[in-house]
Amino acid sequence: MRSHRIRSLPALLALVxxxxxxxxxxxxxxxxxxGSSAPKIGVVLTYNLPGFWGNYLKYEDQYKTQLGVDLIGPxxxxxxxxxxxxxxxxxxxxxxxxxxxxxxxxxxxDSAAIAPALDYAKSKGVPVVTVDVAPSxxxxxxxxxxxxxxxxxKSCDYIASKxxxxxxxxxxxxxxxxxxxxxxxxxxxxxxxxxxxxLKIKAYETKDWGTDPAVQNATTALTAISDLKGIYVHWSVxxxxxxxxxxxxGKWADxxxxxxxxxxxxxxxxxxxxLIRGNQLDATIDQPADKYAFYAIxxxxxxxxxxxxxxGQATDHNSKIxxxxxxLEDALAAPLVTMNGDNGSTQVSSSSLWCNxx
Numbered sequence: 001m002r003s004h005r006i007r008s009l010p011a012l013l014a015l016v017x018x019x020x021x022x023x024x025x026x027x028x029x030x031x032x033x034x035g036s037s038a039p040k041i042g043v044v045l046t047y048n049l050p051g052f053w054g055n056y057l058k059y060e061d062q063y064k065t066q067l068g069v070d071l072i073g074p075x076x077x078x079x080x081x082x083x084x085x086x087x088x089x090x091x092x093x094x095x096x097x098x099x100x101x102x103x104x105x106x107x108x109x110d111s112a113a114i115a116p117a118l119d120y121a122k123s124k125g126v127p128v129v130t131v132d133v134a135p136s137x138x139x140x141x142x143x144x145x146x147x148x149x150x151x152x153x154k155s156c157d158y159i160a161s162k163x164x165x166x167x168x169x170x171x172x173x174x175x176x177x178x179x180x181x182x183x184x185x186x187x188x189x190x191x192x193x194x195x196x197x198x199l200k201i202k203a204y205e206t207k208d209w210g211t212d213p214a215v216q217n218a219t220t221a222l223t224a225i226s227d228l229k230g231i232y233v234h235w236s237v238x239x240x241x242x243x244x245x246x247x248x249x250g251k252w253a254d255x256x257x258x259x260x261x262x263x264x265x266x267x268x269x270x271x272x273x274x275l276i277r278g279n280q281l282d283a284t285i286d287q288p289a290d291k292y293a294f295y296a297i298x299x300x301x302x303x304x305x306x307x308x309x310x311x312g313q314a315t316d317h318n319s320k321i322x323x324x325x326x327x328l329e330d331a332l333a334a335p336l337v338t339m340n341g342d343n344g345s346t347q348v349s350s351s352s353l354w355c356n357x358x
Contacts, residue, residue: 039103039304041297042096043073044117046085046109046133047209051236051269052289055354059293067297072101077109083208085109086177093117097124103141103300104128111136111179127303131296132287134179134324142299142309143327144292146334148180151285152187152232154336155264157195158283158343159230162262166198167229170221172214172242173205174234179325181205184234184266199229206234215241222249228261236267236284243280255279255339268337273355276339276348283338283345290354291317291332299330 043060047053057074064071073096081088086109096104097120104121106128108114114130118138121128127141134143159169171188174181185203192199202225204217215238218231222245233239242263246252253260256279265272268286275281309328313321318333337355341347350356 038068038070039301040070040072040099040101041300041304042093042099042101042104043071043075044089044092044096044104044106045074045076046089046107047078048074048076049078049237051271052267052287055269056289056293059290060297063294063297067294067301069297069301071297072096072099085208086113089114090117090120093121097121097126101126102304105296105300106130108133108135108178110177112177114138127300129296129299129303131292132180134329135327136179136325140327141303143324143329144295144299144332145180145324145329146285146287146332148183149187149190151234151266151287151334152184152189153191154187154285155184155232155266155283156188156201157191158336158338158345159232159262159264160192160196160199161343162282163196163199163229167227168200168202168225169229170218170225170231171201171203172217172221172231172233172238173203174209175207176205178209181209181234188232209235209237211237211241214238215245218242219245219249222246222251222261230262230264230282233263233265236265236269236272239263239265239272239275239281243275255282268334268353268355270355273337273348273353276337279339283336285334286337286346286353286355287334288332288354290357295330295332
């Protein structure tokens with residue numbers, strides 16, 4: 001089958017914005033390929049929290065028009081069935097298929113438990129693109145996600161480079177039912193064991209990616225670990241609470257000051273970049289909400305059109321198609337972000353970061 005060239009986001013935006021769009025309120029629009037009807041694509045998310053997901057949804061609203069699709073949803077499992085998100089997503093997928101969507105964009109709450117929803121979509125001939133989280137079971141058309149093992153590797157390598165010898169890094173993990181959390185934990189553990197033999201990791205799992213439990217895990221680490229050399233938190237939302245906990249316990253010092261405890265998170269949200277500029281957060285990983293939204297819609301539309309891709313295929317947006325748990329993934333670039341660009345990182349002032357393009 002023919003392999004399709006993957007365009008960069010800027011090139012695609014230039015292409016699609018020259019196509020005439022239907023008047024506001026119309027249910028159809030002219031697509032980038034010249035068609036007259038926008039394909040209906042269902043959206044199933046786990047969260048719509050402020051920060052990464054709040055911004056992701058804003059980008060979806062922007063790109064659905066530019067790419068000429070009709071997005072149905074989002075259905076947000078955490079809002080609809082708090083505490084039973086995986087089961088809710090199966091219901092949501094069935095509901096959207098009943099509404100006649102031609103493809104689905106899904107952010108799985110659980111990498112394994114999403115399999116029945118994926119199987120049902122496949123049985124109905126509805127292709128699925130997963131965004132941010134890769135399924136560990138089930139078949140999808142494409143995964144839009146960055147290399148999450150590299151998240152953990154880069155984050156813990158950066159903390160270790162500041163540790164000056166032996167000690168312990170506290171890792172506040174996300175929910176390990178998610179392949180993302182498992183990959184980030186693996187990346188962190190592997191780089192420390194292979195490169196920093198005098199450092200060790202104390203891991204704290206956080207069920208359902210809960211903010212309050214994550215802050216409590218970090219607070220426990222501040223009290224229990226006498227040789228604490230840094231904190232790695234798998235996502236950005238708990239960071240304000242962790243900083244507040246350090247201040248409450250008299251253990252706070254700005255980045256660069258003596259006795260500072262390095263803190264590194266993951267997301268690259270505008271708030272995280274502000275924390276870096278304010279010398280409160282050492283670093284983050286730029287998880288590109290703009291590109292996640294754009295390419296999730298892009299690949300869903302390509303799936304409807306019957307385009308195909310191959311393992312190992314290079315893109316023209318600095319990524320490569322790889323295989324993850326039997327499915328193809330566009331492994332988007334996600335650099336480490338710091339104040340000054342040390343250790344091969346990207347400076348927080350860079351215009352390439354989505355946090356600077358609010």
